[in-house]
Amino acid sequence: MESHLPPASNAVVSSLLDSLPVEPLMTRDFDTRPALVYERLRERYGPVAPVEVFGVPVWLVLGFREVLDVLRDESRWKKDVRHWRALQQGRIPSDWPLLPAYRVDQLLFQDDQRRAATRTAVDAALRPFQDPRQPQARALTSAVARQVDELITFFADGGSSGWVDLCAQFARPLPLMVVNRLFGFPVEQGDEIFMDAWRMMDSGPDAAAAIERLLAATTELAAHKRSQPGDDLTSRLLAADQSLTVEQAGRELYAILVAIADTTTHSVTNGVLEVLTGNSGARGSLTAGLIGELVNRVHIVSPPWSNLTFRYPVADTSLGGFRIAAGDVVMPSIAAAHGDPLFASAINEDSAMSSRAHLAWGAGPHQCPGRGLADMMVSAAVGRLFERCDLELGLPVDRLPWRSSTYVRGMRSFPVKFQMRAQPIPAPGTRSADPTAAPEAATPGQRTEADAGANADQPRPALRRFMANLRKGVPVIGDGMVH
Ligand code: HEM
Numbered sequence: 001m002e003s004h005l006p007p008a009s010n011a012v013v014s015s016l017l018d019s020l021p022v023e024p025l026m027t028r029d030f031d032t033r034p035a036l037v038y039e040r041l042r043e044r045y046g047p048v049a050p051v052e053v054f055g056v057p058v059w060l061v062l063g064f065r066e067v068l069d070v071l072r073d074e075s076r077w078k079k080d081v082r083h084w085r086a087l088q089q090g091r092i093p094s095d096w097p098l099l100p101a102y103r104v105d106q107l108l109f110q111d112d113q114r115r116a117a118t119r120t121a122v123d124a125a126l127r128p129f130q131d132p133r134q135p136q137a138r139a140l141t142s143a144v145a146r147q148v149d150e151l152i153t154f155f156a157d158g159g160s161s162g163w164v165d166l167c168a169q170f171a172r173p174l175p176l177m178v179v180n181r182l183f184g185f186p187v188e189q190g191d192e193i194f195m196d197a198w199r200m201m202d203s204g205p206d207a208a209a210a211i212e213r214l215l216a217a218t219t220e221l222a223a224h225k226r227s228q229p230g231d232d233l234t235s236r237l238l239a240a241d242q243s244l245t246v247e248q249a250g251r252e253l254y255a256i257l258v259a260i261a262d263t264t265t266h267s268v269t270n271g272v273l274e275v276l277t278g279n280s281g282a283r284g285s286l287t288a289g290l291i292g293e294l295v296n297r298v299h300i301v302s303p304p305w306s307n308l309t310f311r312y313p314v315a316d317t318s319l320g321g322f323r324i325a326a327g328d329v330v331m332p333s334i335a336a337a338h339g340d341p342l343f344a345s346a347i348n349e350d351s352a353m354s355s356r357a358h359l360a361w362g363a364g365p366h367q368c369p370g371r372g373l374a375d376m377m378v379s380a381a382v383g384r385l386f387e388r389c390d391l392e393l394g395l396p397v398d399r400l401p402w403r404s405s406t407y408v409r410g411m412r413s414f415p416v417k418f419q420m421r422a423q424p425i426p427a428p429g430t431r432s433a434d435p436t437a438a439p440e441a442a443t444p445g446q447r448t449e450a451d452a453g454a455n456a457d458q459p460r461p462a463l464r465r466f467m468a469n470l471r472k473g474v475p476v477i478g479d480g481m482v483h
Pocket of ligand 1: 071107108109119122126255256259260263264267303304305308309359360361362363365366367368369370371373374375378
């Protein structure tokens, strides 16, 4: 194959993305061993590589410094799809599978003042649920701790050992329960909305229909909360920016739902996987009881949101030795940036505290607004799981079923063998003297007295119903696609 290496000097190459022969990114290798694909591309092209995503040429940004530059500089790099030259020129097929998601006008695809206004409202709506001093955050933390315990009790089903699909029976229901509570859905949403979020993220043939269903559900919710507000994220979003129409609020809720669904699920399963496959840093953090550390380390080695949505430069620019024309499409890769020797060689895996200077939450104006909530949920889930169970991989590592997704890194299912540990339940006398007192904020992964009161050994009937409904709807998971 001909080499298309940029010149060794810093001089730019004056070739257009459209005229470069490009390799498809979405291959079997990419699904199973993406790190190898990134390294091959880095070796061949340097920090920026032309690739093809479902037939469309895209610049993939692999270098840590280059990804950071793109994410931080909103004056040069835009997210609004109207900046995409090939799309404006009608050169992107209307049935291109990634396109429907880019057509939804929401925070992730807004720039400048519009972005700032929406972001202010989203930040304000999320704040009480993430600030540990607020009763809403404390109540949510307690609810998550209880739900984690209930999910474990539920999959153990009274036995001391057995098999569990940690994805379908633990890591996916948890954020679904959080979404139900946080958003204030009057009727509990089932697994189908998360399956739709997956369909959208995996850009399958049914992505457009999945997006429509999700938007219908979130817009209906926004309309309901406009007339009957409660103490939930939806009502707070509507109150934070009263000029928002229910359709706009619905689109923001849809975006938040998708952000929660995929990332937190895979943050949990990737975390468990790192421990079970012997990542020494992750195991060391677990042994030391530093669950937040464990989660942070996993976000470095296996960021769940591995490749970010597109950016477009407003003027011709040079990046990684290539000339990127105004309106070209660029995809920053967090996973590749974390493998960049510039970043990877600076990471000391033996140090007790891992670096926070990573990109798993993004950077710049679109950096994740839900970090506090995500950390709380994932730490609670991973911490309590290992506290209550000994786990063993249910499949050899090379047979784990990875999703085929441009954007996320996670397993479709995660079969694991579990053995329950003996559980010290607090003695009755150690419970709160005042049963009406508001629950204290729990350290993630730790049970509060209120949770002990809820008795983790007895899942509530509501959870039984909820899980039974999920089981009925257990999806048949095919080749890279959730049907
Ligand atoms: C482990 C879990 C999570 C990870 C790894 C993660 C990662 C990220 C990343 C990398 C971005 C930046 C995207 C970009 O620049 O293109 C982002 C944005 C976003 N995240 Fe998260 N996220 C997580 C959980 C959450 C949660 C729990 C919420 C909400 C409660 C949330 C809401 C959002 C929203 C609304 C955006 C768009 C922000 C904007 O465009 O200004 N995320 N997230």
